[in-house]
Amino acid sequence: MTGARIPAVVAADIRKSYGELKAVDGVSFTVAEGEFFGILGPNGAGKTTTLEIVEGLRKADTGQVTLLGENPWPRNPKLLPRIGVQLQASSFFEKLTAREQLQTFGSLYGVSRQRADEMLELVGLLDKADVQENKLSGGQRQRLSIACALVHDPDIVFLDEPTAALDPQARRNLWDVLRAIQARGKTIVYTTHYLDEAEILCDRVAIMDRGRILAMDAPATLVRGLDAPTHVVLQKGLLTREAARGITGVEDAQEDEVSLTISTRKPAPVLSALAERGTLDGLQVRTATLEDVFLDLTGREYRA
């Protein structure tokens, strides 16, 4: 024992090809115990494939995965009770109600039946306990699927796009659920298309595209490292483009049908100058986000 805690996940140069297509092309990352780790990227980036290799559902062509110090492939029964997985496509038993789904999945892990109702409450589905899975809405099914992944209180939770198809309210509720799990010392690895969400939730994110990790760090560090300008958006007509360009610190000003967008790296003096001119009505400040990071890394707009 070195005294240092073993990382929850270590992936070292994993690769997976489907014929010519390199779905995962040399991905390495480490997730510390208790960390909230996000994998972001557009469709087909290789997020699901990466996650499934780490979970032990798929075999990597090459590369090493260590989960809680163990090799997840081939199927490692010692690890299974300690990991919870929500697959991207929801997986349910046929014709069972929400409660029965949870009881059945729970029993596979030796969990008591009462646990089902606690889980339903956690994801806000208690009133749907007796509804058959195929009669739930898309978002409700998604929440049930997450509950099924958490039913045995695993140490590491893998969630593949858990917030897809959720309404804003359910999404925020789920954020609370996930934060509470992390607060109990659990490790969470999840994928998402929502860069803003990852910025809020994740300790660290990996941005993936075409099977590779382009950048990996805390969201704030990634954004700061970008040195991207802040955008100040004004209602059109309050100020001309020329006048805006005249303000000290303004780098550029662009006008479209409804608004005037000013780019600056010194937002404080620019904002006070705008205040002097009395043009603060409806003003919006948009700082750089992970989307700008993505644009910067790939040269493409981010399309989720």
Add this chain to the structure above:
Amino acid sequence: MTAFRSLSTAMIKGFLRDRMTLFFVFLFPLMFLVVFGLLFSDPGSDKTKIGTVGDGPVLSALEQTGALELEKYGDSATARQKVNDGDLPAVVVVDGDQVEVVFAASDQVAAGTVIGIVSGVVDKMNLTAAGVPPRFTVEATSVEDASLKPIQYLTPGILSWAISISGVFGSALTMVSWRKKQVLRRIRLAPVSTTTVLTSRVLVSVGTAVAQGIVFVAVAMLPLFGLQLTGQWYLALPLLVLGTMAFFAIGMLVGAFCKTEEAASGAANLIIMPMAFLSGTFFPVENAPAWLQAVSNAFPLRHMNDGMLDVLVRGKGIEALLLPSAVLIAFTLTIGFIAARVFRWED
């Protein structure tokens, strides 16, 4: 609750909540049993009905043989017309000592029977009249033969067929739907052994088969159909279990190859229907050409049928289980082995 019990419960619930499956497992084969049972319930009198004209000792003797049903006509013209019309196979016209048999050329078998009986009676009466003691004597004794009343034959056959439906469909559809709905992958990630999953599914199939057995036999025993079980009918139970396993293995194989439930149903039907006909579910295979009988030996249903017939209605004992059991076990192992080799967790 253990994983084994809860998986079984989950599957039973899924099964009972699916009307289509319930229909194909219980009602559909039951419909065949009821329809065939009613169609064949009264095989009618076996006696050939003929017309008679006149009277005298010959006709009384004919009456006494009990082999023919006689219908009296006043004049021979009307009686002959009946034969011409095809309503009667033959007419016996007695005029004093003269006995005339008029028969329809179309039905040689019935005609032969009638002429044989009438000649027999007339010869015997001639001998008696001549006072000659008979030199040859015939003694006829009746024995219970192996041919069965239709309901006796139909029930074991249709029950075995129904079990083949529930076995093949049950395992194939569960496998395809669990693979399609990613339940298999999800189960793979849970600390539960493949054996647990498999045995719980087999147990549900066996339970279904037992339920089918009870329902079918109960219906067939209604007075309307009149099935009578013979002595060691409970020997059907081991056959029922072994048969279920063999069909379960076939279903696993079908499920391994089919991507959708529709494809699996189609493939299962394609296997079961010909197998049912060739295995003697609806009519005895003994009447089929020799090569067809040989082919039918390749089907587990054929052997299950044979065994079921023997123990349910033919009164045979445990020795009748040997061959069918051996074949069913060998079949289960072979097909099960292949199915395990081609098994896929995901598409």
